[in-house]
Amino acid sequence: MFKAPCPSCGGELIFRSKTTVLCVCSYCRSNVIRHDVDLELMGKQADLLPDMSPLQIGVTGIYKRKRFHVLGRQILGWPDGRWNEWYIMFSNGSDGWIAEAQGEFSVLLAPKERPGLPNLSSLKTKKTLKIDKHTYTLVDRKKVECLGSEGELPFKAVAGDKSLVLDYSDGKNRFASIEIGSSPDFNIFVGSFITLAKVRATGLREFEGWGKP
Amino acid sequence: MKKASQKTARFSPVLKSFNCRSCGATLDLKAVGISVSVSCPSCHVIIDATNPNYKILEKAKKTYKFKKNPSIPIGSRGKLSGKTYEVIGFMERMDGIYPWKEYLLYNPYIGFRWLFEMNGHWSFVKRLRTLPREQLYSSAQYKKKTFKLFNAGEAKVTYVEGEFYWRVKIDDYSKVWDYISPPYMLSKEVTKDESIWTLSTYITPKRLESVFHLEENSLIKPYGIAPNQPSPSKANFKRMFGITVITLLTCLLLQLGNHIWVSNTLLYQGPINLNKERLANSRKISTKFKLVKTPEFEIKQDKKNIKLRGHSAIYNNWIYLDALLVNSKTGKGIPIPLEISHYKGSDWSEGSQTNDTHQYNIPKGTYYLSIQPQSGNFRNSIRLGIELISDVSIFSNFYWILFLLLTPLLTVGVGVFSFEKKRWKNGSENPYGE
Numbered sequence: 086m087f088k089a090p091c092p093s094c095g096g097e098l099i100f101r102s103k104t105t106v107l108c109v110c111s112y113c114r115s116n117v118i119r120h121d122v123d124l125e126l127m128g129k130q131a132d133l134l135p136d137m138s139p140l141q142i143g144v145t146g147i148y149k150r151k152r153f154h155v156l157g158r159q160i161l162g163w164p165d166g167r168w169n170e171w172y173i174m175f176s177n178g179s180d181g182w183i184a185e186a187q188g189e190f191s192v193l194l195a196p197k198e199r200p201g202l203p204n205l206s207s208l209k210t211k212k213t214l215k216i217d218k219h220t221y222t223l224v225d226r227k228k229v230e231c232l233g234s235e236g237e238l239p240f241k242a243v244a245g246d247k248s249l250v251l252d253y254s255d256g257k258n259r260f261a262s263i264e265i266g267s268s269p270d271f272n273i274f275v276g277s278f279i280t281l282a283k284v285r286a287t288g289l290r291e292f293e294g295w296g297k298p
Numbered sequence: 299m300k301k302a303s304q305k306t307a308r309f310s311p312v313l314k315s316f317n318c319r320s321c322g323a324t325l326d327l328k329a330v331g332i333s334v335s336v337s338c339p340s341c342h343v344i345i346d347a348t349n350p351n352y353k354i355l356e357k358a359k360k361t362y363k364f365k366k367n368p369s370i371p372i373g374s375r376g377k378l379s380g381k382t383y384e385v386i387g388f389m390e391r392m393d394g395i396y397p398w399k400e401y402l403l404y405n406p407y408i409g410f411r412w413l414f415e416m417n418g419h420w421s422f423v424k425r426l427r428t429l430p431r432e433q434l435y436s437s438a439q440y441k442k443k444t445f446k447l448f449n450a451g452e453a454k455v456t457y458v459e460g461e462f463y464w465r466v467k468i469d470d471y472s473k474v475w476d477y478i479s480p481p482y483m484l485s486k487e488v489t490k491d492e493s494i495w496t497l498s499t500y501i502t503p504k505r506l507e508s509v510f511h512l513e514e515n516s517l518i519k520p521y522g523i524a525p526n527q528p529s530p531s532k533a534n535f536k537r538m539f540g541i542t543v544i545t546l547l548t549c550l551l552l553q554l555g556n557h558i559w560v561s562n563t564l565l566y567q568g569p570i571n572l573n574k575e576r577l578a579n580s581r582k583i584s585t586k587f588k589l590v591k592t593p594e595f596e597i598k599q600d601k602k603n604i605k606l607r608g609h610s611a612i613y614n615n616w617i618y619l620d621a622l623l624v625n626s627k628t629g630k631g632i633p634i635p636l637e638i639s640h641y642k643g644s645d646w647s648e649g650s651q652t653n654d655t656h657q658y659n660i661p662k663g664t665y666y667l668s669i670q671p672q673s674g675n676f677r678n679s680i681r682l683g684i685e686l687i688s689d690v691s692i693f694s695n696f697y698w699i700l701f702l703l704l705t706p707l708l709t710v711g712v713g714v715f716s717f718e719k720k721r722w723k724n725g726s727e728n729p730y731g732e
Contacts, residue, residue: 135314136331137406165465166334166348187463188332188409189427224492258428278427281407292406295382 092126101156102174105237116243133233138185139289140171142236146284148192152176157236161229172238193274202271214253216275221253221261319352328386329404336461360468364457366390369517372460376509378422381405387460393451419524420506421498429495430484438477438484445477445484448525448725476525483526500526523721531713542707549699557691565595566686572671573679592667594626600662602689608636609652610682616674626664632657
């Protein structure tokens with residue numbers, strides 16, 4: 086863990102994960118980029134969009150017998166709505182994401198063997214992709230835009246960033262997702278659906294009239 | 299239940315509340331950040347909540363034309379399978395001329411569920427993320443259960459109210475396949491963009507009335523049979539079948555034990571010639587047969603039953619033996635009448651040349667049989683063999699038990715069959731035929 090004052094307002098910034106690149110100051114909403122021990126300011130973000138997400142920074146739970154903590158999130162928008170991607174860190178230092186869309190939750194982790202980026206110009210004909218010995222089929226591709234972020238994130242994700250997302254499914258209960266941003270690099274994850282009860286999430290947000298989760 | 303994907307509008311926030319562009323009314327969202335389209339409660343247009351200008355997706359004229367009232371009002375909350383859900387959306391869909399209603403339920407910690415209602419029959423519906431295995435549209439496997447294809451049809455949205463997590467429009471079209479294993483139903487819904495599997499569980503209107511605190515009998519009484527309605531007699535049949543089999547086996551064992559246990563003591567056996575009486579002082583023959591008396595015999599065991607069996611090679615005739623088992627000492631007679639009748643045509647026959655009759659609780663002692671025969675024709679003599687046996691096993695009680703046990707089982711069985719026949723009449727895959 087690394088603590089430092091916000092270069093803009095002096096409020097305390099906490100970098101819990103070594104992989105954190107961006108930390109959004111919780112007091113002044115400044116984007117703070119970490120270069121080892123040096124911090125760089127990169128503008129401010131507008132207030133976060135309101136939503137009914139039960140997750141928030143600080144929520145913990147257990148996935149595959151490993152405890153995780155929610156460190157930050159980015160909100161992604163596409164023409165048919167928006168969803169949250171919560172950055173999580175496991176007790177052993179590895180990281181992943183909880184995607185929250187249409188009221189459903191899934192855990193996304195980096196595959197054991199990272200496949201090469203599929204050829205984007207031939208996606209119409211070559212729809213399958215092999216990841217960790219499972220075959221996935223392309224089910225959707227969409228242009229997304231970052232609508233805001235908070236807390237710690239492993240890359241610079243600020244409102245207005247655009248990327249392309251390819252959604253794959255294995256036809257049973259697993260799916261894969263490829264995010265191609267402006268940088269030459271891309272992110273690939275394999276995911277499976279979870280419920281908050283199954284991962285025994287604690288520290289969830291409480292909503293008026295809904296009692297304790 | 300679909301997520302359209304028209305990639306036209308610019309991305310934009312979904313706010314907690316905003317004003318209807320058509321009438322100015324304030325709209326409050328429940329699933330903030332998730333809901334994509336919402337209907338205006340005052341002017342009934344459908345608004346795109348993701349559009350910066352809150353574009354109108356559907357004009358009021360189109361949504362209001364077939365105004366429907368949800369029987370569980372939007373905003374109602376109730377506990378289903380242990381979790382509280384709020385009704386946030388309501389729509390009607392149709393397959394041709396058959397309408398049904400869908401209620402969108404929301405819980406911020408769990409997400410979305412549905413209630414479907416058709417003809418007063420309700421189901422609690424959940425989207426599946428572990429996909430069933432489909433066998434060429436004839437059956438589907440989910441969690442080791444086999445579901446039979448019940449109906450292949452379509453669904454078209456005809457009415458919308460409340461908020462939804464996709465861009466909903468009147469006339470949204472999808473193809474639907476329903477597979478059943480009551481009280482469950484698996485449905486596959488296919489639009490041009492995606493295919494979605496759901497699992498429906500049958501739920502009674504009574505239960506929903508109490509769950510959503512509705513007035514008693516405010517939900518209409520179900521009519522007809524729903525695809526996933528549990529057969530009321532099937533559970534009975536299963537239970538009855540078990541009980542019947544156990545009872546039958548017990549009775550059979552008792553009967554067989556009895557059959558082995560009895561002594562089957564032969565008391566008398568012999569041919570009897572039935573002759574007509576010659577009238578005194580006349581050459582004429584009486585219409586009556588002579589009284590027959592057997593030799594005496596001993597019944598050694600007390601209170602046993604006896605069986606009188608008669609056999610005669612008669613055709614189209616009857617014999618009636620008005621027999622008495624007479625105690626030699628007291629002269630008291632116990633009636634044990636026996637009738638043998640046998641009729642035969644070229645391709646039919648009735649009765650038999652052999653018949654039995656029983657008498658019970660005979661005290662031990664010395665007896666003889668006194669028989670006054672009668673017959674249906676006027677032949678002078680008839681040959682007859684009789685046999686008197688004491689302590690025999692009697693199967694008639696057993697047959698009665700068999701009959702009494704199987705009748706209700708069969709009745710319920712017929713009920714089960716006709717229920718299934720009626721159920722499948724409503725599906726496109728009716729195995730019972732038209």
